[in-house]
Amino acid sequence: MNHLLKRNFTPYFSAALDIIYPRCCLVCGKALNLQERHICLSCSSDFPYTHFETDSHNRMARYYNERLCERFPDTYFPYQYAISLLRYRADDPYSRIPWALKFQRNFAAGEYFSHLLAQKILQAPYLQGIDLILPVPQHPIRRWKRGYNQAEVIARCLAEDLNVALESKLLIKSRYTRSQVGVDTARRNANVSSSFALSESRRSVLEGCHHILLVDDVFTTGATLSECHKTIRAISLDETVRISVATLACAEN
Ligand SMILES: [Zn+2]
Structure with missing residues (x-):
């Protein structure tokens, strides 16, 4: 207040x-x-900055690419990039930063740290040329319960600072899934499998895109983001198109 x-x-x-x-x-x-x-x-x-802006093959990018190799074993895609503002462990007091946005409606703090993330993206040479920003969507029931999508709050700040189009209606969470908090990698993959879809009416926004940025609040195992990636690829998007990811925080396992 x-x-x-x-x-x-x-x-x-x-x-x-x-x-x-x-x-x-x-x-x-x-x-x-x-x-x-x-x-x-x-x-x-x-402040536990990740400093991922200086390392295009950072730990988060490696995790993300590993998840994608599991999902597309026979397909070549360019190496996907990943960036996050801060690293944290569950018992770490810095975990209160993503928590404040996700559970306490602290939009001012969420926006403040999202603008810091945007500065890091602008400093990352490998993240130039982004032409579309997509927040990870919520199922309508979760949206109704929480009243907002924290990934969209972050994505809106990034779109503003990077001067890139934001599209929040293309990706749809089509299946309600339980919270990923406290769930291991295998169960996270099963939990989110086939839970996203693309809006028929919004697909045209992908035309002419070369570098898409998927945005979420926290990166843990990459299960949710790689499932979103798979959903976008499912409409035979040009395989040379890169789909990078950005999150406010990156969990350390
Ligand atoms: Zn303090």
């Missing part, structure tokens, strides 16, 4: 609001000072 109220007010009013509604660091919970946004200076200085 406080972060929304403060956006357009003077520093004096912000200081007064900090007394009434103290803003706290998402990671450690300490009160923030006037210059700090969402995380304190101390947590910011220890």
